Amino acid sequence: MTTNQLRIMVIDDESIVGRRLKPALEKDGSLVETFENGKDALERFEQERFHIVITDVRMDEMDGIEVLEKVLAKSGQTKVIMITGYATVEMAREALAKGAYDFVAKPFKPNDLRAIIERAAGELAL
Amino acid sequence: MWPIDAWQGRRARSCLEDLQIESLRFRSLLENSRGLLDLFADGEEKSRGDYIIDMHYVTSLVDQTMERAGCLIFDVCVLAAGAGEVLFSLLDEQKAKADAFHRASRDRKTLAAVGVNGAKNLEPEYRLLNQVLAWFRGVSAECEGPPLISLLQAGFDQVMAQSGFPDVPEKCLRKLLLSGHELGVVFRENHPGLAPQCEVSLAEVNCRPLGLMAQGREVEANREGPKPRAGKWLAVVGGDSLILRSGNGNADHALRVEATVSGHVDADFLFLYAGRRHDLYHRLPAELKIEETTRGRLGWAYDITEKELEETLIRVGQVVL
Numbered sequence: 054m055t056t057n058q059l060r061i062m063v064i065d066d067e068s069i070v071g072r073r074l075k076p077a078l079e080k081d082g083s084l085v086e087t088f089e090n091g092k093d094a095l096e097r098f099e100q101e102r103f104h105i106v107i108t109d110v111r112m113d114e115m116d117g118i119e120v121l122e123k124v125l126a127k128s129g130q131t132k133v134i135m136i137t138g139y140a141t142v143e144m145a146r147e148a149l150a151k152g153a154y155d156f157v158a159k160p161f162k163p164n165d166l167r168a169i170i171e172r173a174a175g176e177l178a179l
Numbered sequence: 180m181w182p183i184d185a186w187q188g189r190r191a192r193s194c195l196e197d198l199q200i201e202s203l204r205f206r207s208l209l210e211n212s213r214g215l216l217d218l219f220a221d222g223e224e225k226s227r228g229d230y231i232i233d234m235h236y237v238t239s240l241v242d243q244t245m246e247r248a249g250c251l252i253f254d255v256c257v258l259a260a261g262a263g264e265v266l267f268s269l270l271d272e273q274k275a276k277a278d279a280f281h282r283a284s285r286d287r288k289t290l291a292a293v294g295v296n297g298a299k300n301l302e303p304e305y306r307l308l309n310q311v312l313a314w315f316r317g318v319s320a321e322c323e324g325p326p327l328i329s330l331l332q333a334g335f336d337q338v339m340a341q342s343g344f345p346d347v348p349e350k351c352l353r354k355l356l357l358s359g360h361e362l363g364v365v366f367r368e369n370h371p372g373l374a375p376q377c378e379v380s381l382a383e384v385n386c387r388p389l390g391l392m393a394q395g396r397e398v399e400a401n402r403e404g405p406k407p408r409a410g411k412w413l414a415v416v417g418g419d420s421l422i423l424r425s426g427n428g429n430a431d432h433a434l435r436v437e438a439t440v441s442g443h444v445d446a447d448f449l450f451l452y453a454g455r456r457h458d459l460y461h462r463l464p465a466e467l468k469i470e471e472t473t474r475g476r477l478g479w480a481y482d483i484t485e486k487e488l489e490e491t492l493i494r495v496g497q498v499v500l
Contacts (some may be wrong), residue, residue, distance in 0.1 A: 067233035
């Protein structure tokens with residue numbers, strides 16, 4: 054991760070999330086790549102590291118908790134933000150205990166997420 | 180198994196207990212109605228495009244509204260005996276529509292291909308949400324059959340048509356003369372010092388919402404205008420709370436006022452129902468959330484300050500007393 058441009062990965066099996074988030078986050082100058090499953094996302098992560106990974110929790114093939122664990126195993130600096138439509142205290146506790154940076158519940162406004170990203174980016178000291 | 184003695188030992192419920200049970204059920208009906216309308220409002224807010232939604236949001240919105248609608252119909256059936264058959268049939272009709280939305284949510288290609296009201300650029304999730312919103316309120320030609328809101332409307336019509344005046348024993352009743360009306364008064368708390376059937380003053384009644392309405396009547400009494408409608412009146416009063424009913428046996432003339440003015444935001448509320456031939460029908464305060472039914476109009480307010488509630492009750496009193 055040598056560039057100052059913030060690299061963000063969005064993973065959600067609901068394609069609308071990536072379609073809507075990509076332009077919203079790119080407005081801030083970030084580089085955004087979107088994926089509809091954890092497997093493809095992790096393959097891409099092998100090739101190139103991302104500063105921030107935003108992942109849905111409930112996905113069919115690989116859930117967000119597994120994505121979180123694998124991303125952090127590869128890159129402890131990466132900030133992982135969880136998004137979910139089924140937010141529960143237990144889920145939030147588990148994700149945070151496993152190292153998630155923060156989480157946001159669907160439906161959400163891009164600005165809600167942007168605030169979390171800005172905070173995370175501040176801690177990355179790019 | 181219950182021992183027979185336990186049943187034999189049960190006393191009949193007092194009229195006050197009956198009224199309190201009915202009042203609690205009516206509050207539940209209001210809560211469920213409010214919950215249903217809040218879900219409509221949430222869907223409308225999310226449809227404006229500021230939020231990122233997914234298909235799960237849309238289908239869970241449908242599920243939540245159906246759950247609320249089921250609770251609402253249950254409340255109505257408790258309050259209005261005999262309403263069940265018609266209302267559960269209407270509910271089944273709505274459930275079929277809800278199922279159709281679930282099927283549509285799984286068929287994204289069709290959703291993506293079919294434009295709604297010319298909105299062909301909408302994504303499938305927003306397209307389906309718009310269809311669901313049209314079903315809620317029946318505001319578009321796209322919604323076939325009665326919309327979901329018709330359940331709420333039919334429910335209130337049933338309750339207002341059938342919840343006449345309870346048979347209150349004389350020992351529970353006092354009389355209050357207010358601006359030429361004779362109100363039958365039932366105290367929520369026992370008043371051993373007041374003999375049954377005796378006439379009581381507004382000060383003795385000591386009910387804040389009724390006092391505010393009476394203030395409004397005093398203002399109105401100094402003006403020229405149509406005389407308030409005559410009819411039978413019943414007020415169930417507590418210090419902060421009031422249930423006021425008036426009518427002549429015809430739902431079109433029915434009036435119901437439920438209010439709590441305590442200064443506690445969570446407890447305070449106002450509900451009004453006016454039959455379509457009642458003077459209040461056209462004069463429901465604009466700050467209330469208003470819904471039309473086939474026989475009348477509902478108006479209610481929950482998120483309202485104490486001062487606003489006081490002013491609203493004064494204005495309601497101008498019209499109804």
